[in-house]
Amino acid sequence: MSAGDRPSSEWAEINDLFHRALEQPPAERDAFVRKAAGGRPTIIREVLSLLSSHERAETFIEQPAVNADALMAAAGADPLVGQRLGHYQIRRLLGEGGMGIVYLADDTRLGREVALKAVRAQFADDPARRARFEREAQAAAVLTHPGIATVYALEEFDGRLFISSEYVAGETLRTELGRGPLSGTRLLETAIGIAQPLAAAHARGLVHRDLKPENVIRTPEGAIKILDFGLARLQDRQSRDQAITTAGTLLGTPAYMSPEQIRATDVDFRSDLFSFGIVVYELATGVNPFTGGDPASTIARILEVEPARLAERVPVSSANTAGLGALTRVVTTCLQKDRNARYRSTRELEAALDAARGAGVAALEAAQPTTWWWQFHQGLASLAYFLLLIPLAVARTWVPGPLAVAILVAGFIAALVAGTLRLHLWFTVRKYPYEWRAQRDRTVLWIRVADFVFAGALAASALTLLPSHIEMALVLIGAAVLVVLAFAVMEPATERAAFGP
Amino acid sequence: MPAPVDELVVEVYAELRRLADAYVRREHAKSVQATELVHEAYLRLMKDKRQAWTNRAHFLAIAAISMRRLLVERARARGASKRGGARLQVTLDEALLQSSGPDIDVLGLDRALTALAHLDPQQSRIVELRFFGGQSVEEVAETLDISPATVKRHWTVAKAWLLRELRGGGKA
Numbered sequence: 001m002s003a004g005d006r007p008s009s010e011w012a013e014i015n016d017l018f019h020r021a022l023e024q025p026p027a028e029r030d031a032f033v034r035k036a037a038g039g040r041p042t043i044i045r046e047v048l049s050l051l052s053s054h055e056r057a058e059t060f061i062e063q064p065a066v067n068a069d070a071l072m073a074a075a076g077a078d079p080l081v082g083q084r085l086g087h088y089q090i091r092r093l094l095g096e097g098g099m100g101i102v103y104l105a106d107d108t109r110l111g112r113e114v115a116l117k118a119v120r121a122q123f124a125d126d127p128a129r130r131a132r133f134e135r136e137a138q139a140a141a142v143l144t145h146p147g148i149a150t151v152y153a154l155e156e157f158d159g160r161l162f163i164s165s166e167y168v169a170g171e172t173l174r175t176e177l178g179r180g181p182l183s184g185t186r187l188l189e190t191a192i193g194i195a196q197p198l199a200a201a202h203a204r205g206l207v208h209r210d211l212k213p214e215n216v217i218r219t220p221e222g223a224i225k226i227l228d229f230g231l232a233r234l235q236d237r238q239s240r241d242q243a244i245t246t247a248g249t250l251l252g253t254p255a256y257m258s259p260e261q262i263r264a265t266d267v268d269f270r271s272d273l274f275s276f277g278i279v280v281y282e283l284a285t286g287v288n289p290f291t292g293g294d295p296a297s298t299i300a301r302i303l304e305v306e307p308a309r310l311a312e313r314v315p316v317s318s319a320n321t322a323g324l325g326a327l328t329r330v331v332t333t334c335l336q337k338d339r340n341a342r343y344r345s346t347r348e349l350e351a352a353l354d355a356a357r358g359a360g361v362a363a364l365e366a367a368q369p370t371t372w373w374w375q376f377h378q379g380l381a382s383l384a385y386f387l388l389l390i391p392l393a394v395a396r397t398w399v400p401g402p403l404a405v406a407i408l409v410a411g412f413i414a415a416l417v418a419g420t421l422r423l424h425l426w427f428t429v430r431k432y433p434y435e436w437r438a439q440r441d442r443t444v445l446w447i448r449v450a451d452f453v454f455a456g457a458l459a460a461s462a463l464t465l466l467p468s469h470i471e472m473a474l475v476l477i478g479a480a481v482l483v484v485l486a487f488a489v490m491e492p493a494t495e496r497a498a499f500g501p
Numbered sequence: 502m503p504a505p506v507d508e509l510v511v512e513v514y515a516e517l518r519r520l521a522d523a524y525v526r527r528e529h530a531k532s533v534q535a536t537e538l539v540h541e542a543y544l545r546l547m548k549d550k551r552q553a554w555t556n557r558a559h560f561l562a563i564a565a566i567s568m569r570r571l572l573v574e575r576a577r578a579r580g581a582s583k584r585g586g587a588r589l590q591v592t593l594d595e596a597l598l599q600s601s602g603p604d605i606d607v608l609g610l611d612r613a614l615t616a617l618a619h620l621d622p623q624q625s626r627i628v629e630l631r632f633f634g635g636q637s638v639e640e641v642a643e644t645l646d647i648s649p650a651t652v653k654r655h656w657t658v659a660k661a662w663l664l665r666e667l668r669g670g671g672k673a
Contacts, residue, residue, distance in 0.1 A: 054661035
């Protein structure tokens with residue numbers, strides 16, 4: 001049989017005969033084929049052989065190597081992408097939540113991007129559920145706060161309900177957690193960033209009901225936005241309870257539910273406080289304190305287990321987070337099983353977090369006597385570096401030449417880098433003390449390199465001066481030795497005294 | 502086949518193989534369905550490259566080719582480990598094919614499918630999409646832009662032809 005992109009005419013004929021034969025009663029097929037093939041033995045043999053194989057092929061490869069349903073589910077099963085619904089142009093899939101599939105769409109009427117949530121069909125079909133749905137969506141739409149993704153409208157296309165809301169670009173805290181826990185100011189500011197909109201919504205009597213890292217986004221500008229506020233009740237119960245394993249994370253698990261939510265009693269803002277406590281705990285430690293192997297054990301732990309105190313679970317690298325003690329008290333209060341033992345209002349939570357922020361500053365201010373020497377050293381070293389540029393410049397005028405220019409340029413850059421970074425650290429300690437360690441870790445290499453280059457430039461400059469200007473050379477050599485002593489011996493000592501090892 | 506599709510196949514394939522290996526290493530092989538692998542691979546790939554997939558049919562087509570390569574490679578590896586590969590008639594890796602029912606000789610099927618592609622490229626594609634990609638008749642019709650009736654006709658012939666090849670029945 002011939003190879004090629006197009007089936008040969010012989011193959012086409014075999015196909016045709018095969019199908020026509022199948023239309024005949026089984027007993028007559030043989031005779032039919034012999035007759036229709038007009039005495040061509042190859043074709044007759046091929047068709048008959050295929051027919052006989054066909055009788056045994058009924059179940060053959062009918063079951064796919066991979067289950068079709070799961071494949072379709074995996075692919076997002078999405079006929080809406082690229083479609084136009086009313087004045088919305090669906091661009092792409094954003095994700096799948098308990099409520100349904102979420103798309104990124106262009107609102108062509110207002111020329112803005114929106115998140116369009118397709119509501120599961122069951123809500124649209126049942127009039128009672130639908131009415132409740134509309135009420136909830138309306139209530140959620142009343143909420144406007146910079147920290148909450150605004151619900152714009154409830155839409156209906158071809159009998160399907162959609163909620164259009166503000167599209168928030170950025171990363172969810174779940175994604176951020178994938179890179180490890182937060183610490184320092186970032187942790188505290190993130191907690192405050194969630195607490196503020198939460199307090200505003202609670203003041204209006206709205207409860208989120210599904211606060212979790214997946215529902216909090218940090219925008220590229222660094223602002224915190226809470227998604228799906230008040231929409232949790234619109235999710236279908238089943239998908240909420242179901243544990244769906246995707247890439248190692250649990251979606252729609254009870255992992256962030258409060259005890260009263262699990263018991264299905266009435267839920268108020270204090271349920272959100274519990275969820276908030278879990279989220280902050282996870283942000284600080286990288287783990288949810290209640291998740292067990294399966295949803296059932298998670299539920300049991302939420303109802304019964306007291307998690308270890310936050311301060312004891314924080315990774316060593318971020319254990320120096322100032323204000324950790326205060327934050328631990330906040331989380332412990334939020335995670336009380338008895339909701340009456342939690343904060344009486346979310347404003348109270350906010351105030352406690354503000355106090356934690358203040359405690360961070362206070363903690364370092366209390367350590368003032370020891371940071372004083374360190375601060376003094378940083379300020380003096382920066383000043384000395386800048387001043388030492390003067391003899392370096394003078395030396396160049398005395399012994400000109402390309403080498404002297406190179407030395408001056410190297411010294412100038414090194415002094416600028418080392419001095420500026422030291423001033424930056426000094427400023428950090430005075431203004432954002434809990435950020436100090438992170439900033440130090442980020443800059444220490446550059447400072448050391450600049451120190452070495454600077455000391456080298458001083459020494460090299462001294463060598464070029466040697467026979468003719470011996471006094472100036474000695475001054476520069478002395479300065480180089482001092483610089484080395486300052487950064488290699490004195491600075492580590494003041495640093496240890498101020499911040500510990 | 503255009504180059505971008507090939508790149509996607511390589512990508513999906515690499516992801517599937519990596520995941521499969523990870524599962525086997527963790528000895529979770531028994532509890533994992535191939536479908537979960539594909540699901541997981543898809544989610545991971547979506548995360549990295551949201552734009553790469555123009556639509557579902559596109560992903561399914563790529564996944565079909567990738568699954569085929571993955572399964573063939575697995576079967577080969579198992580065959581090679583069995584006394585120098587003397588017995589190539591292997592059952593499929595349970596970790597990957599729990600849902601596939603009766604044992605199927607993947608290597609034989611792969612060879613037969615390649616042979617069928619010479620005879621009738623479209624029939625070969627249909628089998629690839631249906632068996633390895635798990636698509637329904639309607640979906641295959643949509644992907645290949647032909648009518649479902651045509652898909653069914655081709656499918657029937659292709660199945661009979663492939664089964665005969667696998668059973669060692671001689672070609673005409």
